[in-house]
Amino acid sequence: xxxxxxxxxxFKEGLAGQTGWKQAWRSPEPKPSYDAIVIGGGGHGLATAxxxxxxxxxxxxxxxxxxWIGGGNTGRNTTVVRSNYYYPESVxxxxxxxRLYEGLSxxxxxxxxxxxxxxxxxxxxxxxxxxxxxxxxxxxxNGIDAELFSPEDVRRxxxxxxxxxxxxxxxxxxxxxRRAGTARHDAVAWGYARAASRLxxxxxxxxxxxxxxxxxxxxxxxxxxxxxxxAERIGMAVAGHSSVLAAKAGFRxxxxxxxxxxxxxxxxxxxxxxxVLSPGTGVYVSQSDKGEIVIGGGLDRIPSYxxxxxxxxxxxxxxxxxxxxxxxxQLKLMRQWAGIVDVVPDSSPIIGESPLPNxxxxxxxxxxxxxxxxxxxxxxxxxxxxxxxxxxxxxxxLDRFASGRLIDEAAxxxxxx
Amino acid sequence: xxxxxxxFCGPRDETEFHFGGDAGNVRPDGAxxxxxxxxxxxxxxxxxxxxxxxxxxxxxxGEFFVMERDTVTHEVxxxxxxxxxxxx
Ligand SMILES: Cc1cc2nc3c(=O)[nH]c(=O)nc-3n(C[C@H](O)[C@H](O)[C@H](O)COP(=O)(O)OP(=O)(O)OC[C@H]3O[C@@H](n4cnc5c(N)ncnc54)[C@H](O)[C@@H]3O)c2cc1C
Ligand SMILES: [Zn+2]
Numbered sequence: 327x328x329x330x331x332x333x334x335x336x337f338k339e340g341l342a343g344q345t346g347w348k349q350a351w352r353s354p355e356p357k358p359s360y361d362a363i364v365i366g367g368g369g370h371g372l373a374t375a376x377x378x379x380x381x382x383x384x385x386x387x388x389x390x391x392x393x394w395i396g397g398g399n400t401g402r403n404t405t406v407v408r409s410n411y412y413y414p415e416s417v418x419x420x421x422x423x424x425r426l427y428e429g430l431s432x433x434x435x436x437x438x439x440x441x442x443x444x445x446x447x448x449x450x451x452x453x454x455x456x457x458x459x460x461x462x463x464x465x466x467x468n469g470i471d472a473e474l475f476s477p478e479d480v481r482r483x484x485x486x487x488x489x490x491x492x493x494x495x496x497x498x499x500x501x502x503x504r505r506a507g508t509a510r511h512d513a514v515a516w517g518y519a520r521a522a523s524r525l526x527x528x529x530x531x532x533x534x535x536x537x538x539x540x541x542x543x544x545x546x547x548x549x550x551x552x553x554x555x556x557a558e559r560i561g562m563a564v565a566g567h568s569s570v571l572a573a574k575a576g577f578r579x580x581x582x583x584x585x586x587x588x589x590x591x592x593x594x595x596x597x598x599x600x601x602v603l604s605p606g607t608g609v610y611v612s613q614s615d616k617g618e619i620v621i622g623g624g625l626d627r628i629p630s631y632x633x634x635x636x637x638x639x640x641x642x643x644x645x646x647x648x649x650x651x652x653x654x655x656q657l658k659l660m661r662q663w664a665g666i667v668d669v670v671p672d673s674s675p676i677i678g679e680s681p682l683p684n685x686x687x688x689x690x691x692x693x694x695x696x697x698x699x700x701x702x703x704x705x706x707x708x709x710x711x712x713x714x715x716x717x718x719x720x721x722x723x724l725d726r727f728a729s730g731r732l733i734d735e736a737a738x739x740x741x742x743x
Numbered sequence: 744x745x746x747x748x749x750x751f752c753g754p755r756d757e758t759e760f761h762f763g764g765d766a767g768n769v770r771p772d773g774a775x776x777x778x779x780x781x782x783x784x785x786x787x788x789x790x791x792x793x794x795x796x797x798x799x800x801x802x803x804x805g806e807f808f809v810m811e812r813d814t815v816t817h818e819v820x821x822x823x824x825x826x827x828x829x830x831x
Contacts, residue, residue: 569790580786582762583814629762631792631815637744638758671786728782 329524331435350516351523356530359556360388362710363548365535365571367391369400369511369696370563370688372518373703374710375527376434381704382711385526388557389519390550392534396515399565400696402665404588404622406601406612407697408445408506409470412461415721415733416674417468419701422718426700427509436517438509439615445506445601446480448487448497454605455498462501475500483600486653494649495606506601508612514699538575538685545575545684559710561686563702566631566666568689577681579689580727581668585626586693587635587643589662591654593617598651607646619657621647625669625693635664667692672732677705678715678723686710687724748822749801750808763798765789766809794820 329348339346362378364371367389379385389395407427409420431437449458458474465472473479477497481489489497519529530552539547539556547556564571566583593616603610608624623643626636640662648655670676670690675698680687688706691698705719715723726732746754765788771780789795792814799810811820 567792569788570792573789573791578783578787578789580788582788582790583792627760627762628757628817629790629795629797629814630817632817636757638756727786728778 331437350520351529353531354528356388356390356528356533356550356552356555358554359547360528361386361557362559362561363387363555363557364389364706364710365548365560365562366398366564367395367515367519367529367531368398368563368565369396369514369518369699370565370691370702370706371561372515372522372529373699374561374563374688374706375529376518376522376525377703377707378710379522379525379527381707384711387522387526388528388530388555389522390533390535390548390555391529391531392551394531395519395529396512399665399667400515400699401512402588402663403511403696404610404612404620405508405511405614405696406445406506406610406622407440407509408503408601409697410445410447410461410465410472410501410503410506411470411735412464413733413735414468416735417465417470418718419675419722420698421468421470422704423698423701424505426704427697428505430514430517430700434517434521436513436520438513438517440507440509441615442505442507443600443612444483444502444504445603446475446483446500446502448480448495448500448602448604448606450495450604450606451498458499458501465503471503471505473502473504475502484598484602486597486651487602488650488652495604508601508614509696510615511696514696518699518703535571536574538682540575540682543683545682558684559686559713560684561688561706561710563688563706565689565691565695566668568668568687572680575680575682575685579676579687579724580670581676581690582629583631583666584628584669585630585632585635585664586622586667587626587640587662587664588620588622589640589643589659590614590621591619591657592660594619594657597653602650604646604650607649609643609646609650611647611650618660619654625667626664631666633664633666635662669693671727672734673736674733675702675722676724677702677719678709678725680724745817747799747801747810748819749804749806750822750824751806752801752804755801755803759801759803761800761802763800763807766796766798798825
């Protein structure tokens, strides 16, 4: 009988031998038509469906996922949540996401295990320090929390970093965002799925879109492995597979797909309680709540749909990790994996109507869209419900590539690309 | 570690190569081109899943060439020097 999670329900289930828990979301058969269809059951797709129901009262919605929900990049990322971006447009977008993240566990009645442990982007030279000061200033002016760290500050939050005099990447300081941290990635997908399902959204897994129904020049539905499903508003949030679906809809996107890898060590006792990123090594690292060291790095060098990653990049990442933390030389790697990410020339997402009327896009998050899930969902839901942009999504429309108003966050956000 | 075939140097380590974009994406020519034509040339990509024809550069020797490969299996099907004509 247990539907809402609370201390009391936990306690009652403890007494009842954990036998009363209900399935977290329903798995209905697809209906022939909906008010809106969302393609892709990652974080962005599930959040879109949830906000369609919650913010706009549109609950006749289907989320269509070719595999299992959260099986794409949402379940494969290194879980870092931050909003240390440079341009005002990005600040609005990632700031919205960050604020929503902070209330998400309560909103969804699902613990997404947001941990605001802070993140430091290291500076390894006086020049990087100057760029760091510029970034901190920009963030502060835009109302985002940021601090410029001295070497002593870095030593305080990451004492195990390689501070030796002959270190290849000496620390001159860093950019600190205290509110940054991590969240449990699976929980974000599951929490949105459960909350959306409770509001009436149909979550349909093992349902691959093979084609679009195009009538009178507009998109009117999709053909899937589970039959034809119609809707007048269709949103797609399929990350690294956006170009594949765009080709079926008859257009191209400014996207290349690359594998992005991550790996985790065996679990060890708590040793690192913040997120550390080094632009010099291109590696960032945190410790999971289970004790594993979670390691991420740059993109693979070869455009790819092979969801496994290649060895040279993994070697670079591990070599970089050991430059940063020689103490990790004893650790065993437990797992390595990759996700296919959608890389856009200006490293900013694409949110807006596609060249095919009725079909709306949420893609191009590349290496950094986990932190943006609540905002991506809010904005795609708004587009599907109203057919129009709001002020936050407008700058991220596809038309920026023709108008030249790019939002080039490749350097500004300190992402390793 | 994968070896890529440079048409000039033979099989070399993948880390010596840099991806250059879709083959056949020829720079538009003419004075009064619509802005969309430039945007297409500069930004839009085919990004196929499976068979792909791409421009690569072998950074070590500096030569550009066309490589046909499968973006899922990473199998290389052909590798040819760029001729005087456009790589279509
Ligand atoms: C290794 C790695 C580390 C990362 N680290 C971070 C990080 O620390 N912080 C951060 O903010 N971001 C990070 N990211 C990026 C982040 O994971 C993604 O930007 C984000 O998860 C994208 O969410 P999504 O919902 O758009 O895509 P996904 O979660 O990939 O969901 C898309 C879904 O679409 C489905 N789909 C595809 N084609 C079809 C079809 N034809 N029919 C039906 N369904 C289809 C897929 O199966 C998939 O489930 C990382 C990514 C990777 C790979
Ligand atoms: Zn060569």
